[in-house]
Each structure stands twice: as C-alpha cells, then as structure tokens.
C-alpha cells in the first residue's frame with residue numbers, strides 16, 4: 215500500500231485525496247445508506263442467538279458487522295467473509311513483517327525474518343483484492359457502491375482517474391481503516407453504555423421517537439442526535455486512532471523541547487482529550503457536554519490536510535449501528551469495571567467487551 219492515500223505523499227497523495235475524498239463525503243454517502251442499513255440489520259439479526267445468555271462479547275460481533283458493511287458499501291454485495299478474512303490475515307502478516315524488518319534492520323541479512331511468507335502474503339492480497347474489484351465491477355444492477363464510484367471519477371485538475379494499482383491500494387487502505395478502527399469504536403461505545411443505564415435509556419427514548427420499529431433512512435440521521443453524541447463522546451474518551459505521528463520539516467521548539475528537522479513527533483490523542491484544562495470532568499462519559507471550542511481539544515479524526523477522509527462514513531455507520539442496536543436490545547454490564555484499553559494499531563478493549571444482551575419487547 216506504499217502508494218495508497220494513507221502512505222503516499224506529494225503529488226501522488228494530492229491526486230488520490232482529490233479523487234477518493236469526494237466519494238466518501240456526506241452527500242455521496244446518502245447513496246450508500248441503504249446498503250449500510252441492510253448490512254447492519256443482517257448482522258443484528260444474528261445477535262438474537264446470543265440474547266438472554268449470561269454474556270455476549272460485542273468485540274468479535276462488531277468485527278463481523280463492520281466487515282459486512284465494508285463489503286456491501288465497497289463492492290455492492292458480499293459478505294465476502296472468506297476473502298476478506300484471507301486479505302486481513304495476509305495484511306496482518308505483512309504489517310508485522312514490515313515492523314520486524316524495520317526494528318531488526320541492523321541484524322545480519324541471513325537472520326530469517328519470514329520474507330518468503332511475506333511475498334506469498336502480498337501475492338495473496340493482490341489475487342483476492344483484484345478478484346473482488348473485478349466482481350464488484352461486474353455487479354449488474356448495484357452501481358452505488360464505492361468501487362463503481364471510484365472507477366467513474368476523474369481528477370478535475372489532471373483529468374486522470376485511478377490506475378488499477380492505485381485502486382487496489384485504496385481498497386486495501388479502506389479495508390484496514392474501515393474495519394478494525396470502526397469495530398473498536400463501537401465496542402467501546404457499548405462498554406460505556408452498559409455502565410451508564412441513564413444514557414442507554416435516553417438512546418432508547420430517541421430511537422423510539424424517531425424510528426419506532428422501522429429501518430432508518432439517510433434523513434433520520436439528522437434527528438438521531440443523541441446517537442451521534444454518544445459516538446463522539448466515545449471517540450473522545452477512547453480515540454481508536456491514539457497517535458498522530460509527524461516528521462518535523464524544520465527545526466522547532468515544542469513545549470520548550472528542541473525538535474530538529476527530520477525528527478518524528480507523536481501527538482497522543484488520549485492526552486489531548488484528557489487534558490485537565492479541557493472540561494470539568496475529563497474522563498467521565500458525558501455525551502451531552504458542550505462541544506469544546508478549542509481547536510486542538512478534540513481530534514479523533516486528526517486535523518489539517520491529512521485528516522481522516524472516512525469521518526463521514528464512520529459517523530454514519532456508527533450512528534446507524536448504535537440506533538439500530540438500541541431499537542432492538544438493552545445492554546447491561548457484566549463487570550463493575552470498564553474494559554482495559556490496550557495499545558495496538560487501534561486502541562482496543564483488552565479481551566473485548568462482554569455485555570448482557572436482552573431483546574426489547
């Protein structure tokens with residue numbers, strides 16, 4: 215994914231951002247609402263088997279849900295469960311290999327790092343992703359998916375579209391970004407909800423008033439304000455992307471520390487959101503608290519020209535998922551304490567989030 219939006223820089227990055235960003239912007243997303251809602255609906259039907267059991271781990275369940283949403287919105291059909299799992303497993307190996315290769319770069323070259331398996335993983339990713347793209351392109355009748363939108367678009371400035379290789383890189387980026395990070399955010403939201411029955415009650419009241427028993431539409435999103443507030447507060451207390459690395463382009467003075475050009479600086483979002491200056495009760499789950507007017511006080515999607523282009527996508531997915539869960543279920547806690555945060559690629563709940571799931575009558 216060296217040339218994908220998330221990894222590239224300079225002219226390549228600008229071109230890809232100009233092409234990809236409008237496709238996952240709010241207006242275009244309206245066309246994806248139905249695909250998203252049906253994918254979430256199917257995932258939640260399968261939760262029924264776990265209703266009224268003593269515990270249900272929502273973390274793996276959200277992996278399934280976000281994978282379903284991704285395959286439908288990207289390719290128009292799916293779930294492609296087997297293919298997606300194959301790609302994600304191969305990606306996991308390649309990311310770990312790259313990390314190992316960087317850390318152990320000073321070791322002699324004969325030390326086995328698993329290069330053969332790395333090359334095999336890349337071939338596996340290529341084969342599967344190119345096949346899924348081809349299937350998506352031949353998906354007669356369903357043309358409102360992201361692959362079709364990306365293929366149809368050209369850059370206003372250069373009149374160029376994405377090449378086959380760029381499209382493959384973007385699909386991999388969207389798979390990586392849209393799967394694990396979103397799944398973790400939703401699991402954290404459920405962790406907070408089970409520990410705050412008053413918030414759960416307000417969520418129930420909102421969905422009962424706005425939706426009743428029917429499936430949500432794009433126009434309902436504006437009315438489901440509390441669901442969105444729950445999501446924002448979750449991302450504030452548990453920012454799924456927990457660090458923003460930047461390379462200093464010139465010598466800088468940061469917090470009275472000298473940072474020479476070329477040095478990597480890392481902003482820890484957790485520390486920004488929990489800063490004692492940023493509210494009376496930092497760390498306490500308060501969906502209703504007024505938005506902080508200070509520019510760098512809330513950054514779950516980053517800031518500036520490299521900020522998240524999937525923000526509208528994930529806010530829509532998260533808002534719909536939380537509202538549809540609240541429509542059907544009451545979640546209660548199975549432990550007195552919140553899950554332990556674990557730092558990995560995304561901020562994960564260690565061991566998942568176990569809840570008791572009761573079907574609402």
Ligand code: HEM
Nearest residue numbers: 220391392395396399454455514515516520522523524528
């Ligand atoms: C809860 C979910 C998500 C969170 C918290 C999140 C957060 C972030 C953050 C903080 C950045 C900026 C990284 C930086 O500045 O170094 C970022 C970049 C990015 N995100 Fe997300 N993201 C989420 C979901 C998504 C989704 C669903 C997509 C795609 C559908 C996506 C696509 C991207 C891309 C392509 C970039 C790189 C943009 C660039 O470099 O120009 N993200 N994300």
